[in-house]
Amino acid sequence: AIRMTQSPSSLSASTGDRVTITCRASQGISSYLAWYQQKPGKAPKLLIYAASTLQSGVPSRFSGSGSGTDFTLTISCLQSEDFATYYCQQYYSYPPTFGGGTKVEIK
Amino acid sequence: QVTLRESGPALVKPTQTLTLTCTFSGFSLSTSGMCVSWIRQPPGKALEWLARIDWDDDKYYSTSLKTRLTISKDTSKNQVVLTMTNMDPVDTATYYCARTSTVSNWFDPWGQGTLVTVSS
Numbered sequence: 001a002i003r004m005t006q007s008p009s010s011l012s013a014s015t016g017d018r019v020t021i022t023c024r025a026s027q028g029i030s031s032y033l034a035w036y037q038q039k040p041g042k043a044p045k046l047l048i049y050a051a052s053t054l055q056s057g058v059p060s061r062f063s064g065s066g067s068g069t070d071f072t073l074t075i076s077c078l079q080s081e082d083f084a085t086y087y088c089q090q091y092y093s094y095p096p097t098f099g100g101g102t103k104v105e106i107k
Numbered sequence: 108q109v110t111l112r113e114s115g116p117a118l119v120k121p122t123q124t125l126t127l128t129c130t131f132s133g134f135s136l137s138t139s140g141m142c143v144s145w146i147r148q149p150p151g152k153a154l155e156w157l158a159r160i161d162w163d164d165d166k167y168y169s170t171s172l173k174t175r176l177t178i179s180k181d182t183s184k185n186q187v188v189l190t191m192t193n194m195d196p197v198d199t200a201t202y203y204c205a206r207t208s209t210v211s212n213w214f215d216p217w218g219q220g221t222l223v224t225v226s227s
Contacts, residue, residue, distance in 0.1 A: 001170065034213035043203055043217035044154065055215065087154055091212035095169055096144075098154040 002026050002090050006099035012107040019075040021102045023088035028068045032092035035064055035073045038101075039084045047086075048073065078104070109133035111143075111204050111218035118224050119194050125223060129187040129204030136162050136182050140209045143187040145178065147200040148220075157202075160187055161209060196225045 003026035031051035036044035048064040088099040115127035144159040158178040205214035
């Protein structure tokens with residue numbers, strides 16, 4: 001199975017900050033990568049698919065980039081509702097696998 | 108609007124079999140390309156994909172759990188059922204179902220999840 005490694009595992013940031021989360025695949029996955037946001041006690045919510053395509057309804061301050069093995073999720077101007085845990089997921093090959101998550105906390 | 112909802116026991120004993128039902132609306136599993144997956148998340152831990160069933164009844168399972176999992180569907184009831192045998196305390200987790208498709212293998216949307224605790 002393809003291993004997905006996220007960094008950092010957690011970060012502290014302030015409202016208005018620019019935040020970048022990294023996801024690395026153990027082998028090339030082209031652009032077959034999705035990003036999810038999960039708030040405590042809630043199900044994950046799809047933010048981005050195909051590495052950089054914003055899901056309908058997701059604010060434009062979220063963006064994704066990368067291909068091959070290295071990917072990033074950027075939140076350009078952190079809002080209070082963005083404090084959550086973020087997961088990447090590869091769907092290049094079965095089984096689909098998730099990163100370990102990045103918790104974005106209030107500084 | 109697509110919605111999914113998981114149901115099943117909140118507590119199971121070790122060695123018992125868990126049966127979870129995902130009831131969905133807003134799409135049909137008889138539509139070409141449609142799929143439903145199960146994913147779980149132990150408390151405070153990351154997400155783990157378990158199984159998928161496709162519109163044409165193709166099935167896929169986690170390699171590590173394959174011998175314990177069975178996924179099935181009832182298209183007329185808009186339901187997908189997951190059974191997991193020989194439950195262990197390490198299987199304590201929130202279990203989610205989510206829609207996916209054969210051409211877009213991301214998960215959207217997800218059900219609210221159901222917490223299953225394995226304890227004697």
